[in-house]
Amino acid sequence: MRTIILLISLFFSGLAYAMASMGIIAYEHGDYELAIKELKPAAEQGDSAAMYYLALMYLQGNGVEKNLNTAIEWLEKAANKGLAGAQLVLGYSYDIGSGVPQSYEMAAKWYMQAAKQNNPIAQYNVGLMYYKGDGLAKDQRKSFKWLLKAANQGYPNAMASVAWRYDNGLGTAKNFQEAAKWYQKAAHKGLPWAMYNLGLMYDAGDGVSENPETAFNWISRSAERGYPRAQASLGFRYATGKGVKANQSMAVSWYQKAADKGNVIAQYNLALKYMKGQGITKSYRKALHWFEKAAMSGYTNAQIRTGYLYMFGLGVSKDAVKAYAWYTLAAAKGHSQAGKDLARLTKDMTPDQIQQGKDMAKELLVKLNRP
Numbered sequence: 001m002r003t004i005i006l007l008i009s010l011f012f013s014g015l016a017y018a019m020a021s022m023g024i025i026a027y028e029h030g031d032y033e034l035a036i037k038e039l040k041p042a043a044e045q046g047d048s049a050a051m052y053y054l055a056l057m058y059l060q061g062n063g064v065e066k067n068l069n070t071a072i073e074w075l076e077k078a079a080n081k082g083l084a085g086a087q088l089v090l091g092y093s094y095d096i097g098s099g100v101p102q103s104y105e106m107a108a109k110w111y112m113q114a115a116k117q118n119n120p121i122a123q124y125n126v127g128l129m130y131y132k133g134d135g136l137a138k139d140q141r142k143s144f145k146w147l148l149k150a151a152n153q154g155y156p157n158a159m160a161s162v163a164w165r166y167d168n169g170l171g172t173a174k175n176f177q178e179a180a181k182w183y184q185k186a187a188h189k190g191l192p193w194a195m196y197n198l199g200l201m202y203d204a205g206d207g208v209s210e211n212p213e214t215a216f217n218w219i220s221r222s223a224e225r226g227y228p229r230a231q232a233s234l235g236f237r238y239a240t241g242k243g244v245k246a247n248q249s250m251a252v253s254w255y256q257k258a259a260d261k262g263n264v265i266a267q268y269n270l271a272l273k274y275m276k277g278q279g280i281t282k283s284y285r286k287a288l289h290w291f292e293k294a295a296m297s298g299y300t301n302a303q304i305r306t307g308y309l310y311m312f313g314l315g316v317s318k319d320a321v322k323a324y325a326w327y328t329l330a331a332a333k334g335h336s337q338a339g340k341d342l343a344r345l346t347k348d349m350t351p352d353q354i355q356q357g358k359d360m361a362k363e364l365l366v367k368l369n370r371p
Contacts, residue, residue, distance in 0.1 A: 020050035027053050032063025043074060051078035052086045059089075059099075068099030079110060087114035088122045095125070104135030115146060123150035124158045131171075144171030151182065159186035160194040167197070167206075176207030187218065195222035196230040203243075216243030223254060231258035232266035239269070239278075248279030259290060267294040268302045275305075284315025295326060298368050303330040304338050311345055320349050324357025325364055 023038030036057060042050035051074045057064050058071035072093060078086035091110030094103045108129050114122030127147035129136045136142075144165050150158030163182030166175045180201050186194030199218035202211045216237055222230035235254035238247045252273050258266030271290035274283045288309045294302030307326035310319045323345055330338035346354060 020047040020053075023050060024053055027057070027062075032057065036063045043077075046081075048078045048081040048083040048086070051075075051081070052083055052089075055086065055089070072099040079113070082113075082117075084114040084117040084119040084122065087111070087117075088119055088125075091122065091125065104129065106135075108135030115149075118149075118153065120150040120153040120155040120158065123147070123153070124155055124161070127158065127161065140165075140171035142171075151185075154189075156186050156189035156191045156194070159183075159189065160191050160197070163194065163197065167201075176201070178207075180207030187221075190225075192222045192225040192227035192230065195219070195225070196227055196233070199230070199233075212243035223257075226261075228258045228261040228263040228266070231255075231261070232263045232269070235266060235269060239273075248273070250279075252279040259293075262297075264294045264297045264299045264302070267291075267297075268299055268305075271302070271305065284309060286315070288315040295329075296364075296368065300330050300333050300335050300338075303327075304335060304341070307338070307341065307345075311341070320345060321353055321356045321360060324349065324354065325360035328357065328361040329364060329368075 020039065020042040023035045023042060026032070026035035026038060035053070039050045039054045039057070043054045055071045055074035055078065056062070058067045058074065060066070072090070075086050075090045075093070079090045087110045091107045091114065093099050094101075094110065095107035096102065100106070108126070111122045111125045111129065115126045123146045126136070127143045127145075127150065128134075130139045130143035130146065132138070144162070147158050147161045147165070151162040159182050163179045163186060165171050166179035166182065168174065180198065183194045183198040183201065187198045195218045199215045199222065201207050202209075202215035202218065204210065216234075219230050219233050219237070223234040231254050235251045235258065237243055238254060239251035240246065252270065255266045255270040255273065259270045267290045271287045271294065272278075273280055274287035274290065276282070288306065291302045291305045291309065295306045303326045307323045307330065309315055310323035310326065312318065324342065327338050327342040327345060331342050349357070
């Protein structure tokens with residue numbers, strides 16, 4: 001009797017596996033109608049892979065109406081059966097609060113289960129949770145341990161994170177040679193911020209022989225992939241001729257790309273180019289536009305330049321009140337030039353204007369500190 005029950009069980013499990021396999025192939029080919037037809041009965045018969053792919057269909061709304069609750073139900077079943085992929089996705093669902101109440105503790109629980117099965121993305125996420133103290137007690141050594149596990153499996157983000165920790169001595173001893181090695185690995189995997197940091201290492205000669213041209217090449221590759229810090233750095237290199245022949249028009253072009261993405265240094269440097277007419281037609285109005293953007297991000301030098309343009313009415317009507325407000329913010333950070341300019345400006349202002357300037361400075365400070 002037990003033999004018969006075992007044979008029947010094996011038959012149905014084999015059938016479920018076959019149906020799941022067909023369903024997965026159909027899913028990967030985008031034939032969701034056939035996929036749901038094959039996956040649902042296989043999932044109902046207990047096949048964990050079928051449960052997982054069925055969950056993905058409900059998560060994404062492929063072939064079925066999108067339903068996060070149903071997706072989570074199938075993910076939980078697959079995760080409880082030990083499927084690492086389902087554990088990872090379930091952990092992520094708790095991480096961001098999608099379909100379940102947000103919980104770092106639950107996210108950490110499921111990430112850890114997948115990580116122990118050598119899922120590199122889960123290992124990376126566990127490393128980040130130890131780093132931030134989200135769901136797990138903050139522990140930089142444990143963070144490094146899990147990131148290194150993921151890096152050794154070839155996960156690019158983990159490779160770059162391991163490099164950064166060697167670079168800064170976080171969770172491990174500082175080691176520029178190891179940092180360069182891991183940045184190189186991540187860079188060859190196409191990770192833009194790893195390319196940028198590798199370029200900086202060649203710039204400084206940290207862990208590698210100093211080489212401005214190689215530094216330029218890596219930073220250029222990063223910039224071409226849209227990394228704002230690399231774009232801003234490339235603009236600086238074209239502006240100063242570092243590792244490449246100086247070209248002010250190219251400098252402006254790269255500053256513009258980074259500035260459009262919110263890079264504060266690029267916004268400031270682009271404003272300077274407009275102010276001086278280097279590589280682009282001189283325009284105080286456009287200079288003010290970019291100085292103000294950088295100033296609103298709290299960049300002190302930009303706050304001083306903004307105050308200066310309002311003080312002298314360059315690119316805008318003279319406005320002592322606005323000039324006073326911007327100089328006040330910069331002076332509060334201990335910038336001596338701002339203090340000197342503020343003192344000169346105040347001599348020609350009425351008490352009422354000064355009070356307006358103080359009030360405006362307070363309003364700007366509130367905006368600057370707003371999340």
